[in-house]
Amino acid sequence: MSLALEYKTLLERDANFGFPHRVKVEQGMLFFYRQLKLSEPKVICFETPLQLQLAVKQVLRKPQTLKIKNESFEALNTFLKEETAGPRLNRQIWNEISDNAARALKLAFAKEEGLMALHNRLKPVFAKLEGAVQSKLSKHLGEIGEKVELFAHHPHYFDLKWLLHYQGRLADIPHAKALFEVIDAGLMYCYNFENLVLWCPLPRTVNFNPENLELHGEDEPSLAWNEHFQLFHWNGTEVPRKLIEAPNHISRNDFISVRNAEVRRCFQEKLGSERFSQLFDLEKIDEDLDLQGNMQFLYRSKELDNIAKEHLHFAEVTCPSTGRKYFLSVPPQIRNVWEAVAWTFGKTKEEYKPETEL
Amino acid sequence: MWRQGDVLIERVDDFKQTSLNETKNRLLVKGEGRYHGHFIVGEAQVYTNEDFGPENLTSHFLNIKQEAVLKHLHIITNQATGEHADLRLPPGKYRVTRQREYNPYAKIIEIIRD
Numbered sequence: 166m167s168l169a170l171e172y173k174t175l176l177e178r179d180a181n182f183g184f185p186h187r188v189k190v191e192q193g194m195l196f197f198y199r200q201l202k203l204s205e206p207k208v209i210c211f212e213t214p215l216q217l218q219l220a221v222k223q224v225l226r227k228p229q230t231l232k233i234k235n236e237s238f239e240a241l242n243t244f245l246k247e248e249t250a251g252p253r254l255n256r257q258i259w260n261e262i263s264d265n266a267a268r269a270l271k272l273a274f275a276k277e278e279g280l281m282a283l284h285n286r287l288k289p290v291f292a293k294l295e296g297a298v299q300s301k302l303s304k305h306l307g308e309i310g311e312k313v314e315l316f317a318h319h320p321h322y323f324d325l326k327w328l329l330h331y332q333g334r335l336a337d338i339p340h341a342k343a344l345f346e347v348i349d350a351g352l353m354y355c356y357n358f359e360n361l362v363l364w365c366p367l368p369r370t371v372n373f374n375p376e377n378l379e380l381h382g383e384d385e386p387s388l389a390w391n392e393h394f395q396l397f398h399w400n401g402t403e404v405p406r407k408l409i410e411a412p413n414h415i416s417r418n419d420f421i422s423v424r425n426a427e428v429r430r431c432f433q434e435k436l437g438s439e440r441f442s443q444l445f446d447l448e449k450i451d452e453d454l455d456l457q458g459n460m461q462f463l464y465r466s467k468e469l470d471n472i473a474k475e476h477l478h479f480a481e482v483t484c485p486s487t488g489r490k491y492f493l494s495v496p497p498q499i500r501n502v503w504e505a506v507a508w509t510f511g512k513t514k515e516e517y518k519p520e521t522e523l
Numbered sequence: 524m525w526r527q528g529d530v531l532i533e534r535v536d537d538f539k540q541t542s543l544n545e546t547k548n549r550l551l552v553k554g555e556g557r558y559h560g561h562f563i564v565g566e567a568q569v570y571t572n573e574d575f576g577p578e579n580l581t582s583h584f585l586n587i588k589q590e591a592v593l594k595h596l597h598i599i600t601n602q603a604t605g606e607h608a609d610l611r612l613p614p615g616k617y618r619v620t621r622q623r624e625y626n627p628y629a630k631i632i633e634i635i636r637d
Contacts, residue, residue, distance in 0.1 A: 292600045296558040421628050426529060426635045427554065473627040484528065486607045493635070496625045509622045509635070510531045511580040519526040523608045 169375035172290050175325065177371040178351040186350040186366070193320070193347030194355070194362045197258055200265070200340070207244050208362040211237045213394035214298055214354055215305055217365040221314045221356045224250045224363070244361065251359025255317040258357050262319040265340035270331055273338065280330045287326045290373070293380055295323075297388060297396055297403065316354035320347045322367060366390070374400055382409055399431035408435055417444060418472065421494065430491050441492070445477055451502045456522055459483035463495075463502040480505035485522045527593055527607045529622040529635050530561050534615055538584040542573040550598070551583055551619055554636070558598045559606070565591030567612075575621075577632035583619040587612055 178186070191208040198206055211217040216233065220241055244250075302313045328335075328345045335342040355364035370389035374381035379401030381387055386409070387398035397409045405423075408415060412435055423429050433441050442464075451463040466477040479492040480502055495505045507517030525532045530552055546569050552561040563569060566588040575582045585591070595607040603609075622635040 289600060289602065292597065293558075296597075296599045300558065418628060421626060424633055424636055426622075426624075470627065473630075475627060477627050478625075484606075486528075493622075494625050494627060497627070509624060510620050511623065517524075519524045519531065521610070522526040523528070523610055 167375050169373040169378055172287075172373055172378070173371050176294065176322070176367055178367045178369055189350035190347050190352050190364060193343045193350070193352075194357075194364075196339070196343040197261055198362075200261055201254075201257060203254075203359060206358070206360050206362050207240075207248075208364070209237055209240050209244070211363060211365045213390040214302060214365050215394050217316075217354055217356065217363055218302055218306060218311075218314060220363050222311060224358065224361065225314070241363075248360055250361040254357040254359050255315075258317060259319045262340060262344055266338065266344050267327070267341075269338045270327075270335075270341055274331065274334075277330075280327060283330045284326045287329075290378060291323060291326065293378075293401065294371075294388070297380055297398065300403065301394075301396055314356070317357055320344055320352055320355055322348060322353045324348050370395075377401070384409060399435055402427045402431050404428055404431045404435075408432060412436060415444070417470065417477075420444070426491060426493075430489055433490065433492060445479070447477075447479065451500065451505075453502050455483065455485075455506075456519065457483070457485045459485070459488075461502050461506065463499070463505050464492075465497075478505070480509070482506060525610055525612075527561060527595065527610045530593070531620040531622070532585075532593065532610065532612065533618045533620065535584070535618045536616070538570070538616060538618065543570040543584060544573060545569065546571050551593075552621065553598065559604050560596060560598050561607075562594050562596050563591055564594055565589060565612075567591040577623055577634060580620045580623055580634075581618050582621050585612070585617040585619065587614050587617065589614055 187210050190210070194208055195205055211220055216237065219233065220238065223241065224245070299313060306313055324344060325348055328341070328348060331341065332345070335345050351366040352364050353367045355362060368388045368390050370386050372382045372385065372387045373379065377400065380398035381400050382397060386395040389395040397404050397406050399408070407419065408431065415432065415436060420429065420432050423432065436444065446467045447464040448467050449462055450465045452460055455461045461483065462481040464479045464481060469475060470477050475497045478495045478497050478499055480495055481490055481492050483490050493509055495508055499505045499508060501514060503514040503517070507514045510517060549562050549564065549569065550560045551563055554560055563585060568586040570584040572579070572581045572583060591612050593610040593612060595604050596602060597604055623632050624635050626633055
């Protein structure tokens with residue numbers, strides 16, 4: 166099995182996430198509450214990490230009436246009308262798991278090797294997934310003036326990085342067994358209150374590029390929980406949904422309005438040079454070797470752009486480290502490719518003399 | 524003058540300006556697309572330029588006491604991205620310049636975000 170497929174299998178949950186997985190997560194969570202000598206909490210599953218964030222905020226602040234209407238939020242609203250969530254319990258659950266699962270496993274299998282190897286193998290891929298999700302959450306919550314609430318550190322899908330090493334040998338350590346069942350059933354994040362547990366599952370869709378193990382979907386989401394919470398990546402860079410799902414409908418303005426150079430480069434890669442040149446109807450007006458011996462070009466649109474009312478000018482340059490090509494838009498009065506590149510750093514072509522480009 | 528991706532580094536004699544603020548943050552440029560960033564590692568004082576923008580592309584000044592290294596790292600894991608080699612900077616004072624682009628539709632100049 167390729168690494169990309171292995172990670173996909175590990176992290177992806179089937180499209181009909183529900184029974185019996187929800188029951189397993191609930192049973193596992195109840196185990197920890199019983200260990201802490203607490204009464205059984207209400208356990209509610211939310212479809213996506215964003216819904217979970219909004220649910221946590223609703224419990225913590227209770228002010229807003231959320232527009233999302235689904236079974237989970239109805240259950241939460243019903244609960245909050247009748248009961249209180251109680252104090253936050255993430256720290257206590259964390260301690261319970263650290264003391265009785267992690268420490269017990271280390272003692273039981275003290276001299277075993279391979280744990281760090283597994284951890285190190287999974288860490289970069291988990292970091293990519295986590296970075297993508299946190300970035301998406303920050304963006305969505307930032308739009309409504311909110312910040313991301315930290316989820317509980319345990320249980321957390323990161324626990325797979327060490328639990329998998331002991332898989333099949335957890336029966337004698339009940340805390341570890343319960344934790345593994347919760348994570349294996351598909352819990353990604355949770356948030357614990359004394360009387361309430363809120364959680365969400367791992368994505369239904371996970372796609373990596375097998376060549377570089379970056380999040381990547383050729384014509385589908387790289388990560389998807391439901392129809393509304395989906396992420397689209399091109400070789401690790403988050404890109405607009407339209408580029409992946411409807412590349413033939415990409416317009417000039419779609420490209421120009423993207424301010425991120427990496428995302429722009431993804432447009433070029435996904436569309437291909439021919440389609441890109443057709444899109445802007447470009448002709449070459451200058452070319453020269455750069456310092457590494459790669460050709461760099463200055464292009465101009467053949468006709469005046471209808472919206473800009475001027476010719477569009479692009480410098481095509483090659484990254485000396487990766488060999489990737491970038492199109493940089495420059496002012497229309499520029500006629501020389503060196504002048505164009507220098508302008509992007511606020512220099513004249515006489516001033517722009519880098520000794521090294523990395 | 525050296526370049527690492529969308530960052531240009533130049534030696535300067537001095538940087539006496541009033542609009543500078545010293546910062547402990549070693550992340551000079553935070554990429555947005557893939558959680559990558561340009562970090563300065565080593566004995567360096569870092570100053571942010573409050574006038575930074577499309578018309579003043581100087582984002583930072585560096586006062587490097589001993590050799591420092593400009594690294595391109597993953598923001599979460601701090602591992603090298605492999606996209607740009609390390610740039611070693613000997614002791615001295617430096618200006619950090621960002622790259623810009625022209626938006627023909629809005630008729631404005633904008634900073635490129637890696």
